[in-house]
Amino acid sequence: MVRGFALLLFFQFLGETISRGLKIPIPGNVIGMGLLLASLVAGLIRAEWVEDASELLLSHLALFFVPAGVGVMIYFELIGREWLPIVGATFISTFVVMAVTGWVAERLDFKEESSDVE
Amino acid sequence: MWNELLSSPLFGAGLTLGVYALAQKTYQRTGRIFFNPVALSIASIIVILLLGRIPYETYMEGGKYVLFLLGPSVVALAVPLYSRRREIMQRKLPILAGIFASSVSSIVSACGLAWLLGGSPPVVLSLAPKSVTTPIAISIAEKIGGIPPLTAALVVLTGCLGAICGPEFCRLIGIRNSLPMGLAVGASAHGIGTARMLEENRMAGVISGLAFGLNGLITAFLLSLIVSIFG
Known part of the structure; x- marks a missing residue:
């Protein structure tokens, strides 16, 4: 477990270094995810080294968004002033995106679903 | 005290x-x-x-x-992606096309609607990356002239909305398979939607996780391209 966390933090650090060093607009943790995936595929890292730590973090993923969400309270005034464009665009656009994405993927997905039932 | x-x-x-x-x-x-x-x-x-x-x-x-802990959690998404790599590679066309469609439709619909409804320029720009996961969205907002904390708040609002009614909305419009549903919810409602999809079924959750990672990459790339052309 500790080894897993150390590796996850190491890859995030590596990603941050690349993101900041090369001034890429992609955040370090996403680059870190790509690097870890590449290392797993290349066999440099074994899946069982990082499985436990990653399982623990991902099963509580939703929790980690809470503090950022509470930040909305600072913007109550701005949201109150421009509530129609902010709330309207956020709501409608969320459903538009889901419909467009789902439909495009469904049209192009010819493979039979076999993994639905687990 | x-x-x-x-x-x-x-x-x-x-x-x-x-x-x-x-x-x-x-x-x-x-x-x-x-x-x-x-x-x-x-x-x-x-x-x-x-x-x-x-x-x-x-x-x-x-x-x-x-x-x-959000940071290492994003890195951790590499593990389920790795264990599902064969299924993902077999279906790379619908996955990539779906995510590209989501990125474009999100930028166009969010900014377009906010502009039509009379939003000020910083608000319109803050909405551009709203379907992208928080850490990516904040750095995009900073780069294109939005208000990063407002973006963070809207990202979470979008995520909650997708997590609350994403799967139900997908079924309503006839999307039932786990791949398109996972893509739809992950690409629009990022990590919060992914957390919900992981509860629904494992494959949908993994695809959702892939969708929010790739959607972040593509949106960051598209928006920095747009800004460098028009900015």
Whole structure:
């Protein structure tokens, strides 16, 4: 477990270094995810080294968004002033995106679903 | 003494974990989708802070430790992606096309609607990356001239909305398979939607996780391209 966390933090650090060093607009943790995936595929890292730590973090993923969400309270005034464009665009656009994405993927997905039932 | 305790990490971190545990229990007991644990926790904590006249900065002295774990969690998504790599490679066409469609439709619909409804330029720009996961969205907003914390708030709002009614909305419009549904929810509602999809079924959750990672990459790339052309 500790080894897993150390590796996850190491890859995030590596990603941050690349993101900041090369001034890429992609955040370090996403680059870190790509690097870890590449290392797993290349066999440099074994899946069982990082499985436990990653399982623990991902099963509580939703929790980690809470503090950022509470930040909305600072913007109550701005949201109150421009509530129609902010709330309207956020709501409608969320459903538009889901419909467009789902439909495009469904049209192009010819493979039979076999993994639905687990 | 009170102020000192409130601004120690104990308060913000303890409050976040405690409220979240209660929210999760409420969600499990009632089984009501609008009691989504993230949405319920955020709303409850805001009410508590407002009632107690506690500033957000004081709360974040502890909240930042919970937020910190978001970073390694994004890295951790590589593990389920790796274990599903064969299924993903077999279906790369619908996955890539779906994510590209989501990125374009999100930028166009969010900015277009906000502009039509009379939003000011910083607000319109803050909405551009709203379907992208928080850490990516914040750096995009900074780069294109939005208001990063407002973006963060809208990202979470979008995520809660997708997590609360994403799967139900997909079924309503005839999307039933786990791949398109996972893509739709992950690409629009990022990590919060992914957390919900992981509960629905494993494959949909993994695809959702892939969708929010790739969607972040593609949106960051598209928006920096647009800004470098028009900016």
